[in-house]
Amino acid sequence: MFWDPTFIVLIPAIILAAYAQFLVSSRFSQYSKVRSTFGYTGSQLARRLLDNAGLYDIHIERVRGNLTDHYDSRKRVVRLSQATHDSSSIAALGVVAHEIGHAIQDKEKYAPLVVRNAVVPVAQLGSSLSWILFVIGLLIVSPLLIRVGILVFSAFVFFTLVTLPVEFNASSRAKKLLASMGMPSTELKAVGSVLGAAAMTYVASTATAILQLLRMLLIAGAYGSRD
Template sequence: MYYDSTILLLIPAIIFAMIASAGVKSTFSKYSYIRNSRNMTGAEAAQRMLRANGLTNVGINHIPGNLTDNFDPRSNTLNLSDSVYDKTSISAVAVACHEAGHALQYAFGYKPITVRNSIVPVVNFASHSSWFLIIIGLFLTAQGSGDMGYIGDTIFNIGVFAFVIVLAFHLITLPVEFNASSRALANIQELGLVDENEYQGAKKVLKAAAMTYVAATAVAAANLIRVLAIRGRRN
């Protein structure tokens, strides 16, 4: 059986991602059982934040699921999940205001989110084709050092570039998500959507969520390092 030692490069990042995923679920769950003292639902908190920033044309919809919340710039709507929309928990307020933060980013021309969304189609193609290109490239290269080997090298390098694109997307996503959380926390505090103790809980929820994006970036970086190691081993 063939053993590829480069897979060991992924293990720390995968463990980090698993810990981050468990962390956000645990933290969200903990604060979803604690009602905020204002008795304000996630939808109401998001609406307060939007109106305080002059955004009165953003719709707020209820969608099924748990932590499926998002802001859709195409329809200019905030889509809040079952665990956020009509819930009065600290978690609901934190997540709803985070999504409202994305609405503010679009409204006030925050460049990183515009850049991120403009490359989504390319990133989707790159993420789906990257390993396919690497494998095809390796196969063709193994056939010889002539034209077939050259074609294989070219395809392999395109695969490497696909991994670079995916990593770039994750790196751009980090400031976008951090900024949305910063906007959320600033508004939660300034508008008094929760009291000071509850604010600390909201902060923990958003910090835990942010770690999942850091973990995803780490996995993307580990994948790129792995394919570069494979290429180095071939040379």
């Protein structure tokens, strides 16, 4: 098919994504077996950190899955996965502190988070609709639809780019929060290793999005050269 040769553009991102996934899985697995000297479970640490930040109204919920932890700013809730909610491991506490970092970002109106939240609807649309518009544009010979598809996908690329500072900042906050509570340096180093691996998955997602956009531009360029 006419777009197949451009798939080679995605190979570096595919390799990076596979490496990042391996890294985060292996490091979380490694440090999930090491109990923190804190003695807190994930949910207990989350409550303590939220209260310390004056975020008494934010609730904590358990959700299914592994590493499905996230902060929901709309419903004001921190959701912790089965792997972290009741665990006292270094890995679990690091992930929990990261999510509390997002809650504090929200409280402080951290600019990149505000921007990311604002573009979420457009980004969701861009990730699902852009290629449909793009391919239809190719099939019915519509340069306008091709350009619209590229433009819509560009919004998704922007979302992945603005996500990077949000995630890196949350990890930085997490380490500072744990350090302020007296976590030993050896444990902080392990937390940094886990969160650093997690950050790589966001880097890989951004790289994939950028290369996908490049692929669209290459296909559009080849299409245009036929005219």
